[in-house]
Amino acid sequence: MRVEVDQVSIDVHGSTLVDCVSFVAPAGATVGLLGPNGSGKSTLLRAVYRAHRPASGSVRIGGEDVWCLRAREAAHRTAVVLQEEQREFEFSARETVELGRIPHRRPGRRTQGSDEEAVGRAIELCGIGEYADRPLGSLSGGERQRVAVARAIAQETPVLVMDEPTNHLDVLAQIELLELVSGLATTTIVALHDLGLAAAYCDHLVVLDRGRVAASGRPETVMTAALIAEVYGVTAEIGVNPLTQRLAVHLGAAIPRTITNPVVQPAGRKEPRHS
Numbered sequence: 001m002r003v004e005v006d007q008v009s010i011d012v013h014g015s016t017l018v019d020c021v022s023f024v025a026p027a028g029a030t031v032g033l034l035g036p037n038g039s040g041k042s043t044l045l046r047a048v049y050r051a052h053r054p055a056s057g058s059v060r061i062g063g064e065d066v067w068c069l070r071a072r073e074a075a076h077r078t079a080v081v082l083q084e085e086q087r088e089f090e091f092s093a094r095e096t097v098e099l100g101r102i103p104h105r106r107p108g109r110r111t112q113g114s115d116e117e118a119v120g121r122a123i124e125l126c127g128i129g130e131y132a133d134r135p136l137g138s139l140s141g142g143e144r145q146r147v148a149v150a151r152a153i154a155q156e157t158p159v160l161v162m163d164e165p166t167n168h169l170d171v172l173a174q175i176e177l178l179e180l181v182s183g184l185a186t187t188t189i190v191a192l193h194d195l196g197l198a199a200a201y202c203d204h205l206v207v208l209d210r211g212r213v214a215a216s217g218r219p220e221t222v223m224t225a226a227l228i229a230e231v232y233g234v235t236a237e238i239g240v241n242p243l244t245q246r247l248a249v250h251l252g253a254a255i256p257r258t259i260t261n262p263v264v265q266p267a268g269r270k271e272p273r274h275s
């Protein structure tokens with residue numbers, strides 16, 4: 001299902017955290033949302049999964065504005081994996097994955113066969129069968145993260161929103177997760193910090209810088225040394241990974257900042273991150 005983010009601006013306590021952001025995630029695409037700490041990725045994602053109403057602009061999923069959908073309809077369209085999920089730690093991993101089926105249940109109805117199938121499939125896809133019956137509180141951060149992904153997959157939505165899902169994961173688990181996500185038929189919007197993984201596994205990248213889109217497009221066009229220097233302030237070289245033939249990002253060093261007397265900046269003007 002296609003996701004259209006159209007001129008979305010988000011204000012919190014009088015500050016504009018996301019400023020007129022637009023992009024389209026075609027049906028089935030994996031879109032990587034990049035940007036330094038505090039650039040507005042999580043805030044923008046909250047508008048996509050209908051947790052924060054934008055001050056202006058719209059998010060349309062399958063052509064419908066998410067704020068015109070009832071909560072249940074929205075939960076049928078979008079599943080979410082957040083950075084640090086607060087869950088009931090006494091629930092088992094399997095019970096946590098079963099929570100993904102709640103939007104599919106009629107009030108008062110028991111679990112159906114289709115629920116069990118979806119949960120079983122998600123547990124297998126995410127490789128969590130070994131500890132499916134252990135309480136969440138006894139699992140490592142990485143294991144809990146996989147359970148959160150399995151819960152979202154069990155929800156069987158056409159759209160998946162993930163906020164830094166590779167946190168806590170070892171290198172193998174990070175690669176497995178991105179291979180899994182990029183292979184799903186769902187439209188996925190995923191906030192990532194690892195530029196190499198984003199370039200290698202996403203179909204489209206959107207780079208935020210201080211709440212605005214600094215670049216958007218296919219990884220080959222977006223992921224340039226100039227963009228990384230401008231947005232992150234780090235030297236970089238872009239190449240091809242000889243093992244995978246995918247795009248590779250080699251990071252160099254921090255570019256020294258030149259301080260240009262911030263005291264005399266006119267009100268409202270943003271100081272360049274680097275010069």
Ligand SMILES: Nc1ncnc2c1ncn2[C@@H]1O[C@H](COP(=O)(O)OP(=O)(O)OP(=O)(O)O)[C@@H](O)[C@H]1O
Pocket residue numbers: 012013017035036037038039040041042043044
């Ligand atoms: N409720 C709030 N009140 C005030 N400022 C906020 C609020 N929520 C977020 N911010 C600020 O908005 C900016 C964007 O935050 P956001 O969490 O969206 O960034 P991010 O790109 O996801 O960052 P990170 O990569 O560190 O997770 C930050 O400077 C943050 O401090």
